[in-house]
Amino acid sequence: MNFDLDDDQRVFAEAARDFFTGTASPADARKSLDGDAPTAPGRQAIADIGFYGITVPEAAGGAGQSVLDLAVVAEQAGRVLAGPSLVTAARASVLLEGDDKRLAGLADGSVSYAVVDAPGAPALDAATATRFLSRDGDDLVLSSGTVTVGDPIDPTRGLGTVELTDSEVIASGIGERWDRAERVARIILAAEGLGAAARAVEMGVAYAKEREAFGRQIGSYQAIKHMLVDSFVGVEQLRSLVWWAAWTADESAAELPLAAASAKASAAGVLEQAAETLIQVHGGIGFTWEHDAHLYWRRAKVDRLLLGDAASAFDEVARLALASAPTNAPDPAPVELEPTTAS
Amino acid sequence: MDFDDTPDEAAWRESVRSFITAHRDELGHRGARNGRDDVPAAKASQACMFDGGFVGVTWPVEYGGQGGTPMQQAIVDQEMARAGVPSLINLIGIGMCGPTVIAHGSDDQKQRYLQRLLRSDDIWCQLFSEPASGSDLAALRTKAVQDDNGDWHVTGQKVWTTGAQIADYGILLTRTNPDVAKHKGLTMFVVDMHAPGVTVRPLRQMSGGADFNEVFFDDVVIPDSERLGDVDNGWRVALTTLMSERLSLGGGGTDIGVGIDAVIEHSANRLSSLSSDQQALARQELGRAYVASLGIRYTGYRQLSAISRGESPGPEASAGKLAGTVASRAMASYAVRLLGQEGVFARTADGSDTWQHLEAVLPGMAIAGGTDQVLRNVLGERVLGLPTEPRSDKNAPVKSAPAGGQQ
Numbered sequence: 001m002n003f004d005l006d007d008d009q010r011v012f013a014e015a016a017r018d019f020f021t022g023t024a025s026p027a028d029a030r031k032s033l034d035g036d037a038p039t040a041p042g043r044q045a046i047a048d049i050g051f052y053g054i055t056v057p058e059a060a061g062g063a064g065q066s067v068l069d070l071a072v073v074a075e076q077a078g079r080v081l082a083g084p085s086l087v088t089a090a091r092a093s094v095l096l097e098g099d100d101k102r103l104a105g106l107a108d109g110s111v112s113y114a115v116v117d118a119p120g121a122p123a124l125d126a127a128t129a130t131r132f133l134s135r136d137g138d139d140l141v142l143s144s145g146t147v148t149v150g151d152p153i154d155p156t157r158g159l160g161t162v163e164l165t166d167s168e169v170i171a172s173g174i175g176e177r178w179d180r181a182e183r184v185a186r187i188i189l190a191a192e193g194l195g196a197a198a199r200a201v202e203m204g205v206a207y208a209k210e211r212e213a214f215g216r217q218i219g220s221y222q223a224i225k226h227m228l229v230d231s232f233v234g235v236e237q238l239r240s241l242v243w244w245a246a247w248t249a250d251e252s253a254a255e256l257p258l259a260a261a262s263a264k265a266s267a268a269g270v271l272e273q274a275a276e277t278l279i280q281v282h283g284g285i286g287f288t289w290e291h292d293a294h295l296y297w298r299r300a301k302v303d304r305l306l307l308g309d310a311a312s313a314f315d316e317v318a319r320l321a322l323a324s325a326p327t328n329a330p331d332p333a334p335v336e337l338e339p340t341t342a343s
Numbered sequence: 344m345d346f347d348d349t350p351d352e353a354a355w356r357e358s359v360r361s362f363i364t365a366h367r368d369e370l371g372h373r374g375a376r377n378g379r380d381d382v383p384a385a386k387a388s389q390a391c392m393f394d395g396g397f398v399g400v401t402w403p404v405e406y407g408g409q410g411g412t413p414m415q416q417a418i419v420d421q422e423m424a425r426a427g428v429p430s431l432i433n434l435i436g437i438g439m440c441g442p443t444v445i446a447h448g449s450d451d452q453k454q455r456y457l458q459r460l461l462r463s464d465d466i467w468c469q470l471f472s473e474p475a476s477g478s479d480l481a482a483l484r485t486k487a488v489q490d491d492n493g494d495w496h497v498t499g500q501k502v503w504t505t506g507a508q509i510a511d512y513g514i515l516l517t518r519t520n521p522d523v524a525k526h527k528g529l530t531m532f533v534v535d536m537h538a539p540g541v542t543v544r545p546l547r548q549m550s551g552g553a554d555f556n557e558v559f560f561d562d563v564v565i566p567d568s569e570r571l572g573d574v575d576n577g578w579r580v581a582l583t584t585l586m587s588e589r590l591s592l593g594g595g596g597t598d599i600g601v602g603i604d605a606v607i608e609h610s611a612n613r614l615s616s617l618s619s620d621q622q623a624l625a626r627q628e629l630g631r632a633y634v635a636s637l638g639i640r641y642t643g644y645r646q647l648s649a650i651s652r653g654e655s656p657g658p659e660a661s662a663g664k665l666a667g668t669v670a671s672r673a674m675a676s677y678a679v680r681l682l683g684q685e686g687v688f689a690r691t692a693d694g695s696d697t698w699q700h701l702e703a704v705l706p707g708m709a710i711a712g713g714t715d716q717v718l719r720n721v722l723g724e725r726v727l728g729l730p731t732e733p734r735s736d737k738n739a740p741v742k743s744a745p746a747g748g749q750q
Contacts, residue, residue, distance in 0.1 A: 001345065001346055001347065001348065001349070001352065001414065001644065001647070001648065002344060002345050002648050002651070003344060003346065003641065003644040003645050003647075003648045004344065004645065004648045004649070004652075005344070006344070068344065201727075205727050205728070205729060208729055209728070209729060209730060216730070216733065217729075217730040219723070219729035219730050220729065220730040220731060220732055220733065221732075222716065222719070222720065222732065224729075225719065225720065225723035225724075225727075225729050226716065226719040226723070228723060228727060228729065229665075229719040229722045229723045229727065230719070232662075232722065232726070232727060233662045233665060233666050233722070236642055236659075236662060237635075237638030237639065237642055237666060238638070239642075239645075240638055240641035240642040240644070240645055241634070241637060241638050241641060243344065243641070243645075244637075244641045247344050247346070252346075261630075262633070262634045262637050262638075265630065265631075265634050266634050266638060311627055313630070314626070314627045314628075314629075314630030314631050314634065315623070315626050315627055315630055316630070317629075317630035317633050317634055318610075318626035318627065318629040318630035318633065319626065321607045321610075321629065321630075321633050322607060322610060322611050322614070322626075322629070324607075325604075325607045325608050325610070325611040326608060326611070
């Protein structure tokens with residue numbers, strides 16, 4: 001067993017970090033919130049560096065890499081609250097499997113896709129999309145549409161409700177493919193959440209070392225320290241779940257439903273906790289418009305509800321676990337614990 | 344990234360599995376609360392595993408180990424759990440005392456103690472905490488004074504010592520110089536638990552069990568040859584022990600308490616007796632427990648992978664224990680609530696007390712081996728690099744400090 005990124009993936013992560021920190025920042029997210037500024041780095045820039053095509057086959061102009069590779073990049077996108085989301089690209093590249101022409105348009109950024117789960121449901125990246133993928137029974141439908149953008153909590157998500165027009169069935173018998181696409185999307189959403197949460201913890205730690213109150217740095221107070229540690233421990237658990245889930249998408253189809261639901265459910269809570277801790281650690285400045293903390297908080301409050309909320313994801317985890325459990329078996333062996341000294 | 348066994352790991356797993364199958368009767372079955380209620384059987388079980396070459400896997404060959412990898416040890420643990428083989432009775436010796444002797448003991452000590460420890464010919468315990476110094480370990484007061492012959496005379500009291508009632512030896516942290524800062528005047532010894540002047544008194548816990556003990560030292564004589572490391576250098580020796588403890592408690596993603604599979608099985612048997620609303624809520628809670636356990640398992644795998652690459656286990660290992668106790672307590676509480684009103688009884692009508700017992704044990708697990716709060720300090724300061732809590736007594740000699748703590 002070797003549960004770690006390989007050297008290529010580390011190099012890839014570095015490159016992605018350089019790209020995203022050079023092209024997007026929470027300040028861009030604030031600009032979008034203040035006015036009509038586009039999300040950064042924007043569709044074409046992400047396409048040009050090749051990140052929309054990571055999981056698109058080489059024959060269709062992509063890189064033919066793994067979901068894990070994409071997750072590694074998505075984490076870096078999440079750190080700076082980049083948009084449009086790699087979630088949409090990940091999902092569309094599964095839905096368009098075998099359709100090399102359309103995959104090429106996805107990968108090179110010439111066509112902007114969004115996926116519509118249900119009429120009236122907010123769709124990720126719909127605000128800037130021109131082509132919409134949806135499901136009608138077992139058919140995959142491609143449509144144009146009219147997008148209504150409401151008052152977004154997080155403008156980087158490009159959320160909108162879509163009225164579909166000019167629909168065309170482009171594939172049939174796609175039930176399993178639809179489910180797989182949704183699961184891969186959940187994993188990439190969790191990966192973006194991982195990056196955002198990790199960055200929130202870093203920002204909180206940096207401030208706790210710098211800010212002084214009552215004659216000492218506030219990070220020396222256990223009340224502050226312990227909040228940050230709990231967020232950090234959550235982030236590390238989430239990192240393990242995201243990597244595992246991405247690996248199952250590539251290598252272990254049987255575990256994918258459980259792993260994707262686990263990563264999604266964990267991400268919702270971990271990012272919320274990290275973002276709320278970030279505000280709390282900063283005190284008064286933490287809830288001002290000018291500080292970045294609320295931009296991470298906004299991301300958390302939106303992401304928790306996308307692609308199913310945490311409650312439904314936990315429910316799915318439980319159903320999958322129960323489905324594989326033996327029933328009416330004797331109770332398990334009594335507890336065997338090895339406590340040690342309280343030192 | 345690859346979760347499958349490597350060919351070497353698969354071969355090792357197969358050898359563990361076939362050994363356990365071949366020696367099923369000698370090994371006994373997991374079932375006793377811990378091995379301390381039938382010591383001879385537990386010792387025989389460990390000796391059998393030792394003879395097979397599966398105890399102290401990561402220890403050097405010259406001390407009776409296999410010179411193996413942490414991954415091989417993890418595979419042994421997994422296979423023992425899968426087969427329902429009881430945990431080793433001498434875990435504290437193997438996980439904490441032995442590594443300390445290996446790092447700081449004399450050649451003579453290593454020859455005399457280590458192999459017998461692995462076979463569980465001798466059971467070991469760790470004598471660190473005191474009534475007035477649990478988390479504040481370095482504030483301990485049990486004193487060791489050297490006489491003209493070079494022998495040390497130890498007087499004082501330890502507490503929360505796991506397994507002292509069955510131990511043959513212990514590693515004992517003492518104060519040898521009360522006039523210097525508290526971390527500086529400590530010395531570590533190996534103590535014979537059968538020596539005159541040693542009195543062990545079990546402490547009954549809220550769970551009803553008695554795993555911990557008070558240990559009294561009344562002018563116990565320890566030859567200088569039983570010293571571990573240099574005089575007044577005991578803190579450094581103790582850090583070796585604590586690092587090993589952290590890893591053995593929180594490393595490898597092992598379950599704390601009953602594993603999640605047992606909780607799922609319990610749920611599968613009980614859920615149907617609930618209303619559909621209650622079932623929906625219970626499923627969410629089960630899902631939450633399962634996700635927590637998966638997070639701990641895979642974070643443990645990341646640690647094992649890092650250790651396999653040659654990285655040494657750092658303070659990150661504390662995160663595993665912290666996450667584990669938090670998740671286990673939520674899991675136990677959920678499992679008891681699934682019993683419905685029957686959960687008010689310590690034992691249900693069918694005679695089972697698994698979940699009630701677990702719930703009563705876990706508050707202690709959140710304290711033993713470093714409280715959740717101390718672990719948060721360790722992680723905050725050593726991993727996140729946050730400033731330390733001011734310590735007014737850090738440089739003060741212990742003799743000038745006021746007596747405090749729980750008496």
